[in-house]
Amino acid sequence: MYLRCPTCEWSQDDYWDDHYNPITCVTDWLDDLLHRDLDEMIPADGPHTPAVSVRELLARAFEHEAAAIRQMKYWTREDAKANEFRCPVCGGFCLED
Numbered sequence: 001m002y003l004r005c006p007t008c009e010w011s012q013d014d015y016w017d018d019h020y021n022p023i024t025c026v027t028d029w030l031d032d033l034l035h036r037d038l039d040e041m042i043p044a045d046g047p048h049t050p051a052v053s054v055r056e057l058l059a060r061a062f063e064h065e066a067a068a069i070r071q072m073k074y075w076t077r078e079d080a081k082a083n084e085f086r087c088p089v090c091g092g093f094c095l096e097d
């Protein structure tokens with residue numbers, strides 16, 4: 001579930017739990033990525049998804065999760081509810097998508 005503020009730029013990709021969190025999101029990829037040649041190129045998949053190396057894909061996965069951790073305010077939906085779904089940046093009411 002995506003939580004976003006309609007007033008400012010803040011958003012949170014999802015609520016996290018023991019089974020779905022930034023660590024498990026990356027480790028889900030590890031078996032596949034760590035047994036490949038880091039410089040193997042993954043072919044382009046259309047004009048908006050150019051070819052990329054396994055090394056670059058792995059780096060991007062960690063960067064994506066790092067950004068998610070920096071943006072994350074509410075670990076669970078209950079945390080957000082306890083704070084009346086307020087935006088941690090501007091204090092406005094957030095929307096769940």
Ligand SMILES: [Zn+2]
Pocket residue numbers: 005006007008009010087088089090091092
């Ligand atoms: Zn806001």
